[in-house]
Amino acid sequence: MTTKEIRQKIAIALPPGRVLAAHTEDKHFYEVTDIDPHPKYPSVTEKLACLKDPSLNNFKMNQALGYVRENFTRFTPTNIEEHMGYAARASSDIFEDAGDVGSKIHDVRERYFSDWISAGVRPEKSILEYIPSDLGIQDQRIVSASRAIDRFVSDYRYEPIATELKVYSHELKLGGTLDDIGFAYPIKDRGDSKCEHDLMQKPNDLNEIRCSRCNYKAKKTLALIDLKSSNQMKEHYFLQVAMYYEMFRKLTGIKIDRFHILKVSKTDGTYFLQEIRDMGMVIECAKHELKLSDGMDKIREMMKKPAFKI
Numbered sequence: 001m002t003t004k005e006i007r008q009k010i011a012i013a014l015p016p017g018r019v020l021a022a023h024t025e026d027k028h029f030y031e032v033t034d035i036d037p038h039p040k041y042p043s044v045t046e047k048l049a050c051l052k053d054p055s056l057n058n059f060k061m062n063q064a065l066g067y068v069r070e071n072f073t074r075f076t077p078t079n080i081e082e083h084m085g086y087a088a089r090a091s092s093d094i095f096e097d098a099g100d101v102g103s104k105i106h107d108v109r110e111r112y113f114s115d116w117i118s119a120g121v122r123p124e125k126s127i128l129e130y131i132p133s134d135l136g137i138q139d140q141r142i143v144s145a146s147r148a149i150d151r152f153v154s155d156y157r158y159e160p161i162a163t164e165l166k167v168y169s170h171e172l173k174l175g176g177t178l179d180d181i182g183f184a185y186p187i188k189d190r191g192d193s194k195c196e197h198d199l200m201q202k203p204n205d206l207n208e209i210r211c212s213r214c215n216y217k218a219k220k221t222l223a224l225i226d227l228k229s230s231n232q233m234k235e236h237y238f239l240q241v242a243m244y245y246e247m248f249r250k251l252t253g254i255k256i257d258r259f260h261i262l263k264v265s266k267t268d269g270t271y272f273l274q275e276i277r278d279m280g281m282v283i284e285c286a287k288h289e290l291k292l293s294d295g296m297d298k299i300r301e302m303m304k305k306p307a308f309k310i
Contacts, residue, residue, distance in 0.1 A: 047290055126150070141266035181224055198213050199212075
């Protein structure tokens with residue numbers, strides 16, 4: 001399918017206003033307007049929250065102990081409870097800051113890609129110019145991540161088709177925001193790294209490009225890209241992407257060829273591209289995880305009911 005055909009299918013399945021963000025202060029929900037009354041579904045991230053990195057608990061404990069180690073000489077019998085509260089919140093402050101930076105990185109990428117999609121060509125101005133002036137050089141984490149996105153776009157000749165696409169499933173009672181869908185050229189053969197590459201299309205396969213001077217080869221594919229700015233790759237990212245694709249495919253009928261988690265660095269402008277293979281298996285794992293999440297919710301409701309001591 002062409003870019004135009006894909007966008008037409010998306011526009012029919014997901015017209016403006018079909019899915020609305022209905023987030024609360026601490027949780028994400030999506031309101032779907034194609035049926036009455038409008039259901040509100042929890043986000044993919046919320047539903048898969050029961051599968052989190054086990055190292056998080058150690059991180060929280062270490063941050064609390066670090067606060068105590070640095071401030072124990074200031075503890076007195078009258079302020080110990082106050083300091084214990086600070087220790088308990090030490091990791092929360094770090095998570096909130098990381099989440100805020102991650103949101104700003106997503107915002108920069110969304111503005112850049114939205115202009116690209118509207119104009120039909122890659123913007124002439126640098127992605128760094130999409131960083132709000134009140135941030136700019138003040139936060140090198142955002143600058144680094146933006147450079148990494150730009151580098152990925154150039155390396156893979158990426159062309160965004162849709163960005164920040166809200167999807168849903170009445171069957172799964174789930175909603176979410178899919179980061180990006182676009183055409184990319186994954187490299188099949190890097191050829192000579194010193195070559196400046198004189199690229200041309202392969203005569204019997206117009207989706208493949210190759211260099212006339214060396215063995216460089218790359219083939220055009222439709223890809224789903226999930227952007228992450230965390231320091232580590234985590235298992236539940238794979239399940240999130242699987243659910244985004246499952247909802248998107250059921251809504252639009254569009255089959256995607258490749259699935260990638262794009263993890264951008266907040267320090268040195270580099271990126272790490274993790275391909276998700278065997279998507280069918282990952283989708284099944286995600287559905288089992290959703291069932292577990294539903295079961296745990298029911299168990300928590302049971303625990304709220306009166307118990308009897310005999």
